[in-house]
Amino acid sequence: MYAERPFPGLACVWRRTATSDAPTLVVPDGCTDIIYAAGAGAVFVAGPDTVGHLTALGPGTVFGVRFGPGVGPAAFGVPGVELRDQRVPLAELWGPSARLEDALGTADDPCDVLAAAALDRLRETPPAPLVRAIASAVSSTSVGDLASDLGLSERQLHRRSLAAFGYGPKVLHRVLRFDRAVKLAWAGVPFADIAHRTGYADQAHLSREVRDLAGVPLGQLIRS
Structure with a gap:
């Protein structure tokens, strides 16, 4: 069972409860997450991903906070490309986290604890304003035009995109378009309409894009 809810300043907070060891397929969405596996007491960072990952954390409940595209690396203090397709213990990025782990272990809702810690970091090191501009425009214009609009060379845009999102702008466009398509599929929109509405x-x-990025057909993905 998976459920998420909005949280001001973040993409969302979420929890997933499993009753078996069966792995869960996690697909690219351009985001990074902080995840707390309550049973193991482990806190780690996930993503941004370029392909689907099978993740098995065992029975129990897992809590997470999700940063919007390009936002998480500012909170973690490392370029997004260093986190791409990785699962990294939070302590490797933020240093010893005994106080946070203690608070998570006693919290009524660990999502609130994770969100407070995430927002504290973002207040200290917010993402550059350029990040939002890239994320909002990359799907609607060419790389050359986007670089020109932002006053950058294409090489500068690529470098800044890698740092913020973990991807160059072309891959970012693919991932964000895929994410929109999957959300429409979950909402029951016919696949042909999804293709038209998302620019395929x-x-x-x-x-083809869904198989490349998720590893399974779209119909199977939304049934999983």
Whole structure:
């Protein structure tokens, strides 16, 4: 069972409860998460991903906070490309975290504890304003035009995109478009309509991209 809810300043907070060791497929969304596995007492950072990952944390409840695209690396103090497709103990990024782990272990809702810690870090080291501009425009314009609009060379845009998002702008566009398509599929939108609404050439193009990024067909993905 998975549930998420909005949280001011973050993409969302979420929890997942499993009753078996069966792995869960986690697909790219351009975001980074801080995750607390309550049973193991482990706190780690996930993503940003470029492909689907099978994750097995065993029975129990896992809590998480999700940063929007390009936001998490500012809180962690490392370029996004260093976290790409990685699962990293939070202590490796923030240093010893005994106080945080104690607070998580006694909290009524560990999501609130994780969110407070995340927002404290973002107040200290907020993402550059350029990050939002890239995320909002990368899907609607060419890389050259986006770089020009931002007063950057294409090489500068690529370097800043790697640092903020973990991807260059072309991969970022693919991931964000894929994420929009998956959300529409979850909402029950017909696949042909999804392809049209999200800018794929046709439904076959959508299908290829989903297989490349998730490793399974779209129909199977939304049933999992």
